Amino acid sequence: MVTICVLERARVMKKITNRDREKLKVAVEESNKFSKLWTEYGKSKMYFSMIVGLSIIICIVIYFLVNS
Structure with a gap:
């Protein structure tokens, strides 16, 4: 009974980590974009x-050339 419970919990944890891994991958792709x-x-x-x-520099030069 205990081993079944532990195995079930491990399976649930694995599902969660896989889902989180997918989310993380998507987030990384979004940040790269x-x-x-x-x-x-x-x-x-x-x-x-x-x-x-x-x-602006060209305009200033032309202004000084015209005024001199």
Whole structure:
């Protein structure tokens, strides 16, 4: 009787861990997707800020050339 109870408990625990493992796998995949999106967003933001910075510098240079 005790061994049956222990085996049943072990089986239930195994089911729970398998389910949790699946959830964990899904969560890891979601976080990987999010981090990929974040790096893509970061790259595009960096390029955008570089372009804006360069255009501001060019405008300042042209302004000084015109005024001198």
